[in-house]
Amino acid sequence: MAVRWWDGGMRRTVWGAGLAFGVGVLLIAGGARLDRGVPEWVLVVPLAVACAGVLVRRRAPVVSLGLGVVAVGLDALVGPSLGTVLVFTDNLYAATLYGPARLARGLLAVTAVLAVAAGAGAGFWAADWRLLAVIGVQAALVLVTPVLTALVVREQRDRAAVERVRAEQVARLAELDRRAAIAAERTRMARELHDLIANHFSAIAIQSTAALSRTDLDPGTVRKIMESVRENSVEGLAEMRTIIGLLREDDAGDGERPGSEAVRLRLADVEVLVERVVAAGMKGSSRVEGPVREVPAAVDLAGYRIVQEALTNALKHGESPVELVVSYEVGRVVLRVRNAVGDERRALPGAGAGLVGMRERAALVGGSFEAGPSPAGPPGSGPGWEVVAALPTEERRPVATEGVGGLSSQVVGLMFPRGAGS
Structure with missing residues (x-):
């Protein structure tokens, strides 16, 4: 640590103090002093004191100023000499730049008063008011100029420090935002993949269980079940490949990507979801109320996924029959999925996040x-379970439900809104 401290600013400071001392000695030897009949070596003493202040200008700026004041006082008694006065300007500069802010402001006031007082005193003492301007200007150059220069440098240094801290904070916030965005996108990907897989594989699991638990099924029935299993498997894999293809795309445009039409899921296609449930062994029906119309793409996808998850939950945990009603009302579309419930629970696992999603x-x-729970389930059943979602058909600002400031990238565009099933 000591070696590093010496190799840093201290080496430059020592060289500066030595150079100042050498120049001061040359000025004294060259006659740049007021001769009062004292030996020249006596003038070197205040010069050395002022140069000692240069040595501690960074570590102890107040001490540096004190040594400079002492040096100028001694020099005034035995000289004065130009070298000591010049070194004293550095003592003033260092005290203003590296010392406390209150000391810097005080030095400006004190040096200004001293400069005016020196000029006025010289003019009054010599009875020549021309000396007021000459001595006043000289005193200002020696006293006020170093302080003003140090104040300007100090202000720029402090401003640079503030900007540096602000830049670090901005960079830190940007990194936090980036991490939050990545976490939010990962969550959305997991939910979207869950919704995609759950519907197909729930049907596969139920049909496989039925085929394995029954020994009296004829080959035709078994073949029909296996065909349905294969169909769900192929469709699930196809949708997964499409989504993975979107994730691998390097170009993130305005949500319009090549191949996006292949995975454009719409409310008009929800009858296919009911057909899958029926193919899995449940009784189901669907109907549309009101005039069918186009809805925003985000509402289209959200409605499709809600119906898909509700039907998947009915398949996994409910009983036949299941009913889907899509009602196009003024300013909104209402989705209702009702299914009967029974005492027996299906032994199919779930993540428990379907309703939240x-x-x-x-x-x-x-x-x-x-x-x-609904007191009246689908027609022909008793009490059941009902899911009701009312989605606006006009563009609205979405409600943020997670993360920092609703951060989202365009990696998935409209194809990956937030939410998941159970």
């Missing part, structure tokens, strides 16, 4: 979501 999907497009 559907609620988040509805909130993202400015809609509402409710789910819970």
Whole structure:
């Protein structure tokens, strides 16, 4: 540590003090002094004291100023000499630049008063008011100029320090935002993949269980079940490949990507989801109320995913029959999924986040979501479970449901809104 301290600013300071002392001695030897009949070596003493202040200008600026004042006082008694006065200007400069802020402001006031007083005193003492201007200017050059210069440098240094701290804070916040955005996108990817896989593989699991648990099935029925299993597997893999292809795209445009039409999921296609549930062994029906119309792409996708997750939950945890109703109302579209419930729970695992995911999907497009037991299930059944989502058909500002300031990149565009099933 000592070696590093010496190799740093201290070496330059020592060289500067030595150079100042050498120049001062040359000035004294050259006659740049007021001769009062004292030996020249006596004038070197105050010069050495002022140069000692140069040695501690950074570590102890107040001490440097004190040594400079003492040196100028001694020099005034035995000289004065130009070399000591010049070194004293550095003592003033260092005290203003490296000392406390209050000391810097005080030095400006004190040196200004001293410069005016010196000029006025010289003019009064010599009875020549021309000396007022001459001595006043000289005193200002020696006293006020170093202080003003140091104040300007100090202000620039402090401003640079503030800007440096601000830049570090901005960089730190940018890194936090980046990490939050990555975490949010990873969460969205996981939810989207979950919604995609859960529907297909839940049907596969139920159909496989039925085929394995029944020994009295004829080959035709078994073949039909296996065809349905294969269809769900192929469709699930196809959708997964499409999404993975989107994730691998380097170009992130305005949400319009090549191949995006292949995965454009719409409310008009929800009958396919009901057909899958029926193919899995449940009784199901769907109907549309009101005039069908185009809705925003985000609402289209959110509605499709909500219906998909609700039907998947009915397949995994509910009983037949299941009913889907899509109602196009003024300013909104209402989705209702009702299914019967039974005493027996299906032994299919779930992550327990389905309702949370559907609620988040509805909130993202400015809609509402409710789910819970219903006193009247689908026609022909008793009490059941009902999921109701009301989504606006006009563009609205989405409600932020997670993360820092709703951060999102365009890596997934409209194809990956927030939300997941169970």
